[in-house]
Amino acid sequence: MMGIDTMTIVSGEGKETSLWQNSYLETLKKELQEVIDDIRAMIEICHTREEAGEITNYVRWQNTALFIREIEGLTTLLKDLHALDPHRFRTHGEMVQYINAMFEKSIIKYDFPRAIHHMVKSKLAAASESTFGFHAERVEQYAAV
Numbered sequence: 001m002m003g004i005d006t007m008t009i010v011s012g013e014g015k016e017t018s019l020w021q022n023s024y025l026e027t028l029k030k031e032l033q034e035v036i037d038d039i040r041a042m043i044e045i046c047h048t049r050e051e052a053g054e055i056t057n058y059v060r061w062q063n064t065a066l067f068i069r070e071i072e073g074l075t076t077l078l079k080d081l082h083a084l085d086p087h088r089f090r091t092h093g094e095m096v097q098y099i100n101a102m103f104e105k106s107i108i109k110y111d112f113p114r115a116i117h118h119m120v121k122s123k124l125a126a127a128s129e130s131t132f133g134f135h136a137e138r139v140e141q142y143a144a145v
Helices: 019-051 057-083 092-109 115-132 136-143
Strands: 008-010 016-018
Touching (some): 019 057, 019 115
16 A cells, blocks of 8 residues: 555656645635635624624724734745645654644744744645545654555
8 A cells, every 4th residue: 555655646757746746735725715715704794893893993893803814924935835845744744743833933023923823734735635545743653555
């Protein structure tokens, strides 16, 4: 049985391309974009709730400011992912650890809300589940299969 980290195809140019690397990274990008879309919906919900008198103008704008910072953070992280060469990683575990550390550094550097890191960790696991059928925490255990 072929292990997850050894599944490869050879392109017409003879270059080896790992299926899991591209699949995982694209899934993670989609997961993060969905979070951005959800946050944008929350901004609209705050507007609707203010108009209905359920929250004050102050609360709406305080929440909106936080949501905008979260979107800025996630957008920055997505740009970092687009610049990442997925083929530099030999194992899925290496990729997950690198991405997690990269995101943590960006969050600290740009002073993005800490909640972003929790969102990202959740999406790292969701992308692993979607791509491989199990969570990132168990990847190392299965990588040598």
